[in-house]
Amino acid sequence: MTPTRVRFAPSPTGSLHVGSARTALLNWLFARSTGGSLLLRFDDTDAGRSDAALEAAIIEDLTWLGLDWDDGPVHQSERIERYAEVLAELPVTRRDGAYEFEGRVIARADGSPLYHLATAVDDVDDAITHVLRGRDHLSNTELQVAIIRAIGAQPPEYVHAPLLVFEDGAKVSKRKGDRATVGALCEEGFLPAAVCNALALSLADFGTDEVMLNLAEMAERFDLARLHSADSQFDDTKLRWVSGEHIRAISDEQ
Numbered sequence: 001m002t003p004t005r006v007r008f009a010p011s012p013t014g015s016l017h018v019g020s021a022r023t024a025l026l027n028w029l030f031a032r033s034t035g036g037s038l039l040l041r042f043d044d045t046d047a048g049r050s051d052a053a054l055e056a057a058i059i060e061d062l063t064w065l066g067l068d069w070d071d072g073p074v075h076q077s078e079r080i081e082r083y084a085e086v087l088a089e090l091p092v093t094r095r096d097g098a099y100e101f102e103g104r105v106i107a108r109a110d111g112s113p114l115y116h117l118a119t120a121v122d123d124v125d126d127a128i129t130h131v132l133r134g135r136d137h138l139s140n141t142e143l144q145v146a147i148i149r150a151i152g153a154q155p156p157e158y159v160h161a162p163l164l165v166f167e168d169g170a171k172v173s174k175r176k177g178d179r180a181t182v183g184a185l186c187e188e189g190f191l192p193a194a195v196c197n198a199l200a201l202s203l204a205d206f207g208t209d210e211v212m213l214n215l216a217e218m219a220e221r222f223d224l225a226r227l228h229s230a231d232s233q234f235d236d237t238k239l240r241w242v243s244g245e246h247i248r249a250i251s252d253e254q
């Protein structure tokens with residue numbers, strides 16, 4: 001069997017949000033539990049909004065969480081020629097100056113790629129076996145699969161995880177926007193192990209009543225078939241509770 005290969009592909013246009021961190025964790029857990037590999041890829045085709053400082057901060061946040069990767073970081077901005085090559089092969093139509101494929105814009109008038117084109121091409125060229133991402137990307141899959149088939153390649157398997165949602169009301173407005181970032185949780189003093197643990201519990205059932213699990217234990221128990229089917233609420237109460245368990249478990253010295 002081909003070893004599994006997944007990617008975490010953030011756009012360096014903002015700080016690492018807890019929702020994205022959870023996608024990174026999903027990919028990490030899958031790669032580690034299947035003996036596969038994880039690629040870190042920056043989806044930075046939007047030159048105007050991509051920022052090297054934000055990219056460095058994302059790397060710092062992933063490292064703080066304890067999530068490592070096997071390959072990369074690679075950058076879509078370094079593969080513009082490859083996307084142009086593929087664009088020239090696709091049965092596209094020109095409309096309002098842009099390039100359309102199956103009725104959706106995949107490249108700008110100057111031929112520079114948009115998300116769907118770059119992602120489809122990379123998922124093939126990077127030999128990705130499973131695309132694991134949030135349900136918010138479900139509507140993108142058909143088009144990406146169509147691009148992949150049009151270039152004569154085999155699409156990866158797609159799994160869309162339910163989302164992390166924020167409860168309404170005063171308490172969570174605290175966690176909305178800038179406060180829903182990994183950086184904010186770090187600044188507030190949460191332990192990275194507790195953040196990963198809380199995010200993982202919101203993502204999947206680990207087949208145990210034990211709540212406190214470290215990354216290695218979670219990787220050992222992780223099973224893609226046991227992802228929760230409903231969206232999960234992420235709130236301060238749960239996070240503080242998991243965090244309390246972790247803090248009680250560490251030694252005074254630590």
Ligand code: GLU
Pocket residue numbers: 009010011043119132133137
């Ligand atoms: N750069 C995209 C995002 O951050 C990646 C989506 C995908 O996994 O295809 O939403």
